[in-house]
Amino acid sequence: MTAAHVATYQLQHSYGDRTVLGGVDLLAQGGLVALLGANGAGKTTLLRCLATVLTPSAGSITIDGLSPAHESEQIEIRRRLGYLPQSCGFSPRARTFDAVDHVAVLKGHRDDRTRRHLVYDALTKVGLDDRANEPTGNLSAGMNQRLGLAQAIIGEPTLLLLDEPAAGLDPDERQRMRRVLSERRHAATTIVSTHLTDEAADADVIWVLHNSRIVFADSPNRLADLAAGRTWIQSEPPPIDVRASWTLADGTHRCLGVPPPGAALTPPRLEDGYLLLTDSANV
Amino acid sequence: MSYSPPPPAPQPAAPIDPARLARNWRAVTVELDAPTATRTERLLRRIGLPSHVTRLMAATPALRRSWYVSIAVMLLIGLGPLDTADPRASAFLMLLLTPLVPVVGVGLAYGSPSDPTYEVHLATPMSGLRLVLIRALAVMAVATPVIMFVTLLSRVMRPWAAAWFLPAIAVSAVSLALMTFTSPRRATGSVAIAWIAINLIARWATDDVLAAFVPVAQGIAAAVALIAAVVIAARRSTFDRLALS
Numbered sequence: 001m002t003a004a005h006v007a008t009y010q011l012q013h014s015y016g017d018r019t020v021l022g023g024v025d026l027l028a029q030g031g032l033v034a035l036l037g038a039n040g041a042g043k044t045t046l047l048r049c050l051a052t053v054l055t056p057s058a059g060s061i062t063i064d065g066l067s068p069a070h071e072s073e074q075i076e077i078r079r080r081l082g083y084l085p086q087s088c089g090f091s092p093r094a095r096t097f098d099a100v101d102h103v104a105v106l107k108g109h110r111d112d113r114t115r116r117h118l119v120y121d122a123l124t125k126v127g128l129d130d131r132a133n134e135p136t137g138n139l140s141a142g143m144n145q146r147l148g149l150a151q152a153i154i155g156e157p158t159l160l161l162l163d164e165p166a167a168g169l170d171p172d173e174r175q176r177m178r179r180v181l182s183e184r185r186h187a188a189t190t191i192v193s194t195h196l197t198d199e200a201a202d203a204d205v206i207w208v209l210h211n212s213r214i215v216f217a218d219s220p221n222r223l224a225d226l227a228a229g230r231t232w233i234q235s236e237p238p239p240i241d242v243r244a245s246w247t248l249a250d251g252t253h254r255c256l257g258v259p260p261p262g263a264a265l266t267p268p269r270l271e272d273g274y275l276l277l278t279d280s281a282n283v
Numbered sequence: 284m285s286y287s288p289p290p291p292a293p294q295p296a297a298p299i300d301p302a303r304l305a306r307n308w309r310a311v312t313v314e315l316d317a318p319t320a321t322r323t324e325r326l327l328r329r330i331g332l333p334s335h336v337t338r339l340m341a342a343t344p345a346l347r348r349s350w351y352v353s354i355a356v357m358l359l360i361g362l363g364p365l366d367t368a369d370p371r372a373s374a375f376l377m378l379l380l381t382p383l384v385p386v387v388g389v390g391l392a393y394g395s396p397s398d399p400t401y402e403v404h405l406a407t408p409m410s411g412l413r414l415v416l417i418r419a420l421a422v423m424a425v426a427t428p429v430i431m432f433v434t435l436l437s438r439v440m441r442p443w444a445a446a447w448f449l450p451a452i453a454v455s456a457v458s459l460a461l462m463t464f465t466s467p468r469r470a471t472g473s474v475a476i477a478w479i480a481i482n483l484i485a486r487w488a489t490d491d492v493l494a495a496f497v498p499v500a501q502g503i504a505a506a507v508a509l510i511a512a513v514v515i516a517a518r519r520s521t522f523d524r525l526a527l528s
Contacts, residue, residue, distance in 0.1 A: 107407050
């Protein structure tokens with residue numbers, strides 16, 4: 001199976017009067033896509049629509065040419081899907097193995113022996129195979145996230161949707177998560193939502209969701225390049241009209257905005273590009 | 284000195300395929316390390332249910348809570364004092380509450396507040412309606428024998444031992460049908476209140492404490508269950524989407 005082809009056209013969703021998605025057009029096939037946006041920007045709503053668990057108010061979604069609006073096609077999409085929602089939890093008394101095995105049953109794997117192997121494969125990939133017999137209540141927060149990831153990747157899905165999978169994880173756990181995702185880069189289209197720019201740096205493509213719309217869809221380098229020539233370091237406190245500034249450890253100030261003549265320009269970072277992009281989108 | 288034959292010449296070692304060896308070793312360790320089924324699951328398998336179905340039941344802690352609650356409620360009602368001088372009045376409380384046991388069980392076992400993996404379930408190919416029906420049947424399968432046992436045990440209750448069954452089916456079906464419009468807990472709560480109100484109104488209007496269980500009422504219950512089943516079938520796709528909270 002090849003990585004899933006994902007497309008949305010004028011996707012809209014509202015909760016009462018509040019519009020969360022206001023006409024989102026997207027296209028992706030293969031690789032790692034980071035869905036970047038502020039808290040409450042609509043990332044979870046977009047992922048829920050793509051995961052076929054939420055019906056959008058308007059617009060269309062196709063995954064490998066299949067539409068979730070049709071019941072039979074929705075089931076076929078779900079066969080290809082691995083989903084880790086933001087509010088993923090487990091019963092603390094359930095064993096690690098059982099938590100993944102349960103999802104394997106729901107994904108249609110009926111044969112006991114095949115399922116056992118699939119479960120152990122998934123647990124091995126996320127480094128939890130030695131915890132298979134333990135209750136999930138004994139696992140750390142990071143391990144719980146990895147367990148959710150094991151549920152998502154079981155059965156080798158061609159579309160992986162992960163809603164803030166690294167939220168609250170320590171650097172070691174993030175690195176483990178990153179390794180698992182990078183291993184699946186060519187086998188699946190992986191869409192990971194995050195509000196942290198450093199997590200998006202490893203992606204092949206970044207989608208920036210801002211003001212209910214996708215305002216950027218390109219590589220991390222291109223996002224950082226938006227701030228080229230607009231980040232500088234100065235020793236004096238910056239004027240108030242810069243976009244952002246903060247004091248560095250050596251007492252100098254890193255500034256973002258329109259540099260004064262002769263400013264000591266510094267290479268832009270992803271975050272700089274994101275801040276300038278969302279700032280200009282607000283205007 | 285006796286003659287001993289020379290030892291056989293060593294055979295050339297068979298080529299070892301490390302990948303195959305690793306695969307085989309992995310297959311052995313998976314079989315050895317896989318956890319055994321829980322007590323509940325083993326019991327369900329002994330009844331004859333296939334393992335993938337027992338896994339769906341046993342992996343839902345909320346379902347187990349529903350079982351315990353239904354058994355506790357029934358035992359509490361069954362062991363309560365009965366007035367042998369007025370058996371119909373005694374039967375009223377029992378018949379009023381028994382149809383609610385399965386419906387409360389279903390309400391407790393489905394939806395986001397009680398099931399932490401609810402959203403993960405929704406994104407799988409398993410039909411949401413099938414899942415909720417399996418859980419509803421699981422609650423009914425446990426509640427029914429307990430209710431029957433408790434009612435048959437009491438001489439006062441014995442004549443009405445089966446009178447709760449059709450109303451229970453109707454109440455459960457209406458509750459499931461309402462779940463296609465609102466959250467499971469709201470649907471369950473509304474149906475429970477409506478059921479109690481119907482009983483009180485029927486009792487007041489006919490001067491018969493068991494008016495909601497007479498043959499005509501049983502026929503109405505069957506018809507209501509049928510209509511609810513049609514609504515459930517027509518709106519089954521809502522079980523595959525996030526429930527309103």
